[in-house]
Amino acid sequence: GESVGLHLPTLSVQEGDNSIINCAYSNSASDYFIWYKQESGKGPQFIIDIRSNMDKRQGQRVTVLLNKTVKHLSLQIAATQPGDSAVYFCAENTGGFKTIFGAGTRLFVKA
Amino acid sequence: NAGVMQNPRHLVRRRGQEARLRCSPMKGHSHVYWYRQLPEEGLKFMVYLQKENIIDESGMPKERFSAEFPKEGPSILRIQQVVRGDSAAYFCASSLGQGSTDTQYFGPGTRLTVL
Numbered sequence: 001g002e003s004v005g006l007h008l009p010t011l012s013v014q015e016g017d018n019s020i021i022n023c024a025y026s027n028s029a030s031d032y033f034i035w036y037k038q039e040s041g042k043g044p045q046f047i048i049d050i051r052s053n054m055d056k057r058q059g060q061r062v063t064v065l066l067n068k069t070v071k072h073l074s075l076q077i078a079a080t081q082p083g084d085s086a087v088y089f090c091a092e093n094t095g096g097f098k099t100i101f102g103a104g105t106r107l108f109v110k111a
Numbered sequence: 112n113a114g115v116m117q118n119p120r121h122l123v124r125r126r127g128q129e130a131r132l133r134c135s136p137m138k139g140h141s142h143v144y145w146y147r148q149l150p151e152e153g154l155k156f157m158v159y160l161q162k163e164n165i166i167d168e169s170g171m172p173k174e175r176f177s178a179e180f181p182k183e184g185p186s187i188l189r190i191q192q193v194v195r196g197d198s199a200a201y202f203c204a205s206s207l208g209q210g211s212t213d214t215q216y217f218g219p220g221t222r223l224t225v226l
Contacts, residue, residue, distance in 0.1 A: 032180075033212065043202050044154065062226035091152055098167065099144075099215060101153040 012108040019077040021105045025088035027073060030092040034099070035064060035075045039086045047075070047088075077107075085109045113138065115205050115218035116185075123192045123224045132188040132221045136205030144204045144215055145178060145223045154202060160186060193225045 004009045013019045025033070031052040036044035039078050050057045050073075063076040073090050087104040094100075116135040124130050136143050141162050146154040157170040160180035171178065175193075180186040190197055200222050204215035 036217075041219075043117075043204075043219045046214055046216060048215060096157060098159070100156070101146075103153045104151075 004038075009103070010106045010108065012110060013080050015080060015082060015109055017049040018071055018082055019075075019080045019084070019107060019109075021075045021088050021090075021107065022076075023073040023075075023102055025069060025073060027092060027094050027100075028068075029070065029094045031065070033066060033073050034091045034093070035062075035073075036089045036101075037084075037086045038089065038092060038104070046088060068085050080107075080109050082109045082111055112179055115203055115216055117201075117203050117218035117219060117221050120219060121170030121222050123226065125226050127192050129149045130190040130193050130197070130223055130225075132190075132201050132203075132223070134186040134188070134218060135185045135207075136203075140205035140207055140216075141214070142206045142208065143180050144206075145188050146202045146204065148186055148200045148202060148216075148220075157188075186221070190223075193223075195225045198223055 034049045036049040037047050038044045048059045048062050048064050050066050055066050061078045067075045077084055085107055088107050089101050089104045091099045091101045115137055118133050122130055134143060143160045145157040147157055148154045155170060158168040158178045159166045160178060162180055163182050175191045177189045188201060200220045202217050202220045204217045205216045206213040
């Protein structure tokens, strides 16, 4: 079936470096994508979203890139901090309410 | 402005007992979603409800699981005759609308342990 998946299950970066978390999706009908951050013992926290009519969107220290040609989504975190350590999920929505989550990437930030 | 609230945060049940998980959506939100998360895995959609209506329960197991969102009060996810495989974190989310770009905001989850 169609699904959202991630290229890397874990990512380790040095504090201050930039982080890039990648995500592949297979449903060409998906029109809305979201990145969530989940810290240990907590619920997913909305980070940033992007609609399919855009290819880039920036937030505070985060940027999401969408490449519809290759069905690829990425989350870039600038100047990664220890507080960024968490599991990051990409999610897609094909219209309506159902949001499909990927498996997640664990980000480790080394001080 | 309180976010999505869930209780209890931790719930321990013995096999065969019932588990009741509660979710209060964000103020003004009338759309509620339940997800299940196993350790080291992503969230799996279970059910979507609006007030007094189940809109989609395609992710709910056919037996033992039920959900409701009454006119007054929180949404309830009920698991009857729990088994060890029900042990997981259960997250509730709410949204303002049901459109494809209506962001879902998550609660802190209920961690169910079945002994």
